[in-house]
Amino acid sequence: MRSTTHPSGPALLPRPAPLRSGPELLRGHPVHRRSSVVVDGQRLELRPVVPSDLDGIDRFVRGLSPRSRFLRFHAAVRRLSSGQLAGLVDVDHHDRETVVVRDTSGAVVALGQYAGVGRGVAELGLAVADDWHRRGLATRVVAWLADAAREEGFRAFTASVLAENRAAIGLFDRWPGTVQVERHGTAVEVLLCLDPYEATALPAAAAADAASAPA
């Protein structure tokens, strides 16, 4: 992985634009989940979504390459509907969480989310801006979401990945608790145990059962 700490040290790098102050910060916004990383000399901020991120998320999705949008949404979409955008922003930070990664200009460069599907399992989705691929960002996004989900009592993520998506399959293969569940036509269902020790103990059949459990 090529993510590095800048030789001159993080303290000399510009800081991300501060969050707008507003009522969203007073209504249970999990401020403790905010963090920053330095990747290839650039400081990036990872934090839970706030309502004012809606336009930035819209721009981020429209700015992805058609191929990345297809791999993320399994369809040739050009942009998300207002309902889909609202679903990403309107989260409770417990059963549903969205992490936004922004650069120092405030542009969204990666986005990830989970949504509970029952029995301690949440569905995971993420995308990284094409210019930022292969710099360890997705790895950080999954780790951030796993920390948040563990905190909320989840035990596993499930993700539906197109079988042709070598990048996502490579990413999840590296997760210490990944169980490949099943192939459904062109998609592969994977299960990521949030406690890696559980993955070794969990037979694939039980994993499949957990992934398909009704809410």
Ligand SMILES: CC(C)(COP(=O)(O)OP(=O)(O)OC[C@H]1O[C@@H](n2cnc3c(N)ncnc32)[C@H](O)[C@@H]1OP(=O)(O)O)[C@@H](O)C(=O)NCCC(=O)NCCS
């Ligand atoms: C899948 C995706 C999120 C990976 O993001 P990323 O930030 O480039 O991933 P990382 O840099 O953290 O890569 C971690 C590991 O995943 C694997 N990987 C990532 N991209 C890969 C590629 N193009 N080919 C093969 N393996 C790849 C590698 O093992 C990599 O580690 P390495 O770089 O040390 O070899 C990104 O390609 C993307 O946004 N794709 C479009 C949307 C999508 O497919 N979402 C997933 C479905 S939910």
